[in-house]
Amino acid sequence: MSNLLAVRNLKVTDLRNQAEIIHGVSFELKKNSCLGIVGESGSGKSMTAKAMLGLTNPWLRSQGTAELSNEHGVLDLLQQDESTLRAIRGQRICMILQDAMSAFDPLAKIGSQMSETFIENKGICRSEARSMVLAALQMVNMPEPEQVLKKYSHQLSGGMLQRCMVATALAMKPDIIVADEPTTALDSINQRLVVEEFKLLRQETGTALIFISHDLGVVQHLADQVLVMRSGERVEYGEARSTFKNPQHEYTKYLIDSRLEMSKSFQKAMKRGAASA
Amino acid sequence: MPNLIEIKNIGKSYLKAGRNFRDTKVKVLKGVTFTIEEGLCVGLIGESGSGKSTLTRLILGLEKPDKGNGAILIKGLPVRQWIKANQGKMSVVFQDYTSSINPQYTVRETLEEPMRAMGHKGNLDGKIDVLLDKVSLSLDLKDRYAHELSGGQVQRVCIARAISTNPKFIVLDEAISSLDVSVQTQVLNLLHKLRLDMKMTYLFVAHDLQAVAHLCNKIVFLYRGEVVEEVMSWDLANAQNEYAKSLLASVIPFEV
Numbered sequence: 001m002s003n004l005l006a007v008r009n010l011k012v013t014d015l016r017n018q019a020e021i022i023h024g025v026s027f028e029l030k031k032n033s034c035l036g037i038v039g040e041s042g043s044g045k046s047m048t049a050k051a052m053l054g055l056t057n058p059w060l061r062s063q064g065t066a067e068l069s070n071e072h073g074v075l076d077l078l079q080q081d082e083s084t085l086r087a088i089r090g091q092r093i094c095m096i097l098q099d100a101m102s103a104f105d106p107l108a109k110i111g112s113q114m115s116e117t118f119i120e121n122k123g124i125c126r127s128e129a130r131s132m133v134l135a136a137l138q139m140v141n142m143p144e145p146e147q148v149l150k151k152y153s154h155q156l157s158g159g160m161l162q163r164c165m166v167a168t169a170l171a172m173k174p175d176i177i178v179a180d181e182p183t184t185a186l187d188s189i190n191q192r193l194v195v196e197e198f199k200l201l202r203q204e205t206g207t208a209l210i211f212i213s214h215d216l217g218v219v220q221h222l223a224d225q226v227l228v229m230r231s232g233e234r235v236e237y238g239e240a241r242s243t244f245k246n247p248q249h250e251y252t253k254y255l256i257d258s259r260l261e262m263s264k265s266f267q268k269a270m271k272r273g274a275a276s277a
Numbered sequence: 278m279p280n281l282i283e284i285k286n287i288g289k290s291y292l293k294a295g296r297n298f299r300d301t302k303v304k305v306l307k308g309v310t311f312t313i314e315e316g317l318c319v320g321l322i323g324e325s326g327s328g329k330s331t332l333t334r335l336i337l338g339l340e341k342p343d344k345g346n347g348a349i350l351i352k353g354l355p356v357r358q359w360i361k362a363n364q365g366k367m368s369v370v371f372q373d374y375t376s377s378i379n380p381q382y383t384v385r386e387t388l389e390e391p392m393r394a395m396g397h398k399g400n401l402d403g404k405i406d407v408l409l410d411k412v413s414l415s416l417d418l419k420d421r422y423a424h425e426l427s428g429g430q431v432q433r434v435c436i437a438r439a440i441s442t443n444p445k446f447i448v449l450d451e452a453i454s455s456l457d458v459s460v461q462t463q464v465l466n467l468l469h470k471l472r473l474d475m476k477m478t479y480l481f482v483a484h485d486l487q488a489v490a491h492l493c494n495k496i497v498f499l500y501r502g503e504v505v506e507e508v509m510s511w512d513l514a515n516a517q518n519e520y521a522k523s524l525l526a527s528v529i530p531f532e533v
Contacts, residue, residue: 040457041428143326159325159484184454187324187484192527214457217531244533258459259531265510266490267530273514 003069004208005029005052005176010064012044012051012232022047022232024064027225029176032206034198036223036240038214038255044232045212046098049178052077053095054085068092070175090121094169098180098212100161104153110161111149114168121172136167141193159185166194170201177201178210183218195222216259220244228252281446281478282313282336286347289331289340305331307502308347313446318472318479320493320510322486322524328502329482333450336480337369351446365395365442372451374431378423384409384434385419391441408437411474412467429460433467440471449481453488465492486528498524 005028012022022044029035037045051062054077066077068088077085089095097103104113114136115129124132130149137145140163153161162185169177177198183191195218201207213219219226219240226243228236228251236249247253287309293301305328313319323329334340336349338356351359351367360367371377378387388405397404409416412433423431432452439447449468453461469492472479483489489496490510498506498521506521516522 040459157325157330185325185484187322188486188524188527188529190324192529195529214459215529215531216458217529220531221529244531255459256531256533258462260533262458262462262465262491263487263531264491266487266513266528269490269511269513270525271514272511 002031003028003067004031005066005068007048007052007066008064010048010051010062010066012047012056013061013063015059015061020232021060022051025227025229025232025234026064027227027234027237029208029210030224031208032202033224034202034209034211034222036219036226037210037212037229038216038219038226039229039235040214040255042231043229045229046180047232048229049095049180049210049212053089053093053178054078054080054082055089055095068175090117091172092174093176093178094172094174096162096165096169096177096179096182098184100158100165100185101153103165104161106153108152109149110151110153110156110164114149114164117168118171132171133167136171137164139170139197140164140167141190142167157185159187159190162186163190163194166197170197173201173205174207176208176210178212180212181214182211183213184215191218198222216244216256217263228255278314278316280312281315281351282480283348283350284309284311284313284332284336285350286310286345287332287335287349288343288345288347289328289335290343305502306335306342309499309502309504311497311504311507313478313480314495315478316476317495318469318481318493320489320496321480321482321499322484322489322496323499324484327499329499330450332499333369333448333480333482337367337448363445365391366445367448368439368442368444368446369448369450370432370435370439370452372454374428374435374455375423377435378431380423383420383422384414384426387423387434388438388441391438395442404441408441411440411471412437429456429464432456432460432464436464436468436471440475440477443475444477446478446480449479449483451483452481454483454485461488462491468492486524487530 008026009024010022011024013020025048039045050056052066062078068075068077114133118129118132134145142148142163166182183194198209211222223240226240230251236252287306289306290302290304293303321329335342338360349356385405388408389401392401406416414433453464481493493510496508496510497504500520506516506518508516
């Protein structure tokens with residue numbers, strides 16, 4: 001299958017002090033597949049995604065190529081002007097930001113912000129947009145969606161805002177969804193639900209997914225390929241299954257071990273129950 | 278084990294959003310009852326909007342519960358009365374570490390403040406070294422500001438600040454949720470060790486079941502403002518409530 005997105009040797013430099021933040025990261029994203037990016041905070045996971053979409057601060061310079069292909073041809077995202085990028089970000093690549101609290105406008109109600117996205121990018125009217133918003137919110141199991149529409153961002157919890165953002169991206173059905181820690185603020189039921197929604201969307205529309213997370217369990221569940229990053233560098237890149245089973249790099253091993261240590265008690269308690277039942 | 282905190286039939290409502298809001302109230306907590314035993318770590322788990330944060334604010338005495346026959350008693354005293362009589366014996370660590378630390382304070386000043394408030398005078402350097410050592414932070418960090426530290430380090434400073442007054446009871450409100458998994462494990466292990474060393478009681482509020490099971494002895498499930506299940510963590514698999522069961526079943530495990 002052909003690559004939907006091919007990022008080659010992506011470098012990000014801080015122009016203020018000439019420091020290189022991302023040191024030449026390369027990866028590919030095939031149609032209808034999921035790439036998981038894991039690593040600790042400050043490893044450059046989010047920066048990589050943002051640089052690709054032209055969402056970095058003005059003092060950062062991105063170099064390399066990020067080729068987005070479709071039936072009409074190939075487009076290097078890093079060479080596009082702002083208005084083209086804006087259209088691409090709205091319709092072909094959706095990004096779910098990590099910090100849900102600051103991603104919404106505090107002065108507008110959630111309902112109008114979500115419908116604004118649909119009106120702008122899908123060219124539909126206000127009432128159509130409203131029913132689309134309601135359907136989207138129901139998809140992510142939002143309690144009392146009618147009430148949520150009327151609220152401002154500070155009246156909702158982080159987890160609820162995150163679900164609003166996920167709902168918006170899912171309803172847009174873009175070519176690629178870039179999800180930056182979309183499930184960290186959610187409890188296990190809603191986490192499972194959002195993850196299943198991503199899976200379903202992928203099956204139905206072939207949307208490819210770049211899933212940035214430090215939760216190895218979720219990444220293992222979703223991703224076909226995995227990219228492990230540390231301090232702006234690609235530490236390991238390969239098939240998710242083999243990477244988790246047989247990590248090549250010390251750092252990957254360390255991440256896996258700390259995760260296993262934390263889930264040990266839980267697994268043990270559940271296994272004990274399974275044995276006695 | 279004797280009870281440290283008794284939460285009896287607590288209710289809390291907020292005003293509803295939107296126009297004509299004056300008359301309508303949303304009940305966030307509906308008769309919550311459970312106990313926190315001395316020396317244990319009790320986990321409080323529930324989905325976003327289930328009332329976890331509201332409950333912690335009530336326990337911390339930051340807000341008052343609805344009038345009624347409910348009460349929160351610490352060692353038999355109402356919360357605010359107990360806090361007044363036992364300054365510094367209750368601490369809290371919040372999820373959002375960046376906004377819970379004054380950006381104009383160095384680590385030293387951050388840690389000094391609660392001790393000064395408790396009436397300590399003179400040079401506190403020795404005490405601060407001990408505190409930093411307890412949370413495994415390097416002593417070189419003393420004169421740094423919060424923005425010069427990593428997230429895990431700032432959260433350790435918050436923990437050091439919380440234990441600086443030798444508290445009996447600490448509320449950990451999503452204290453590890455903003456940290457990386459590898460750092461989460463380190464901080465959880467640190468919290469566990471501190472609790473045993475200093476004979477403290479924890480209320481650990483979180484949404485990550487695996488973390489809760491790792492740290493806590495008892496787990497309380499909160500759903501839509503009600504306690505639906507109370508279970509010892511080794512006995513998790515025997516949870517009876519449907520909601521608790523589906524939470525447990527939804528965990529996406531990491532296996533190799």
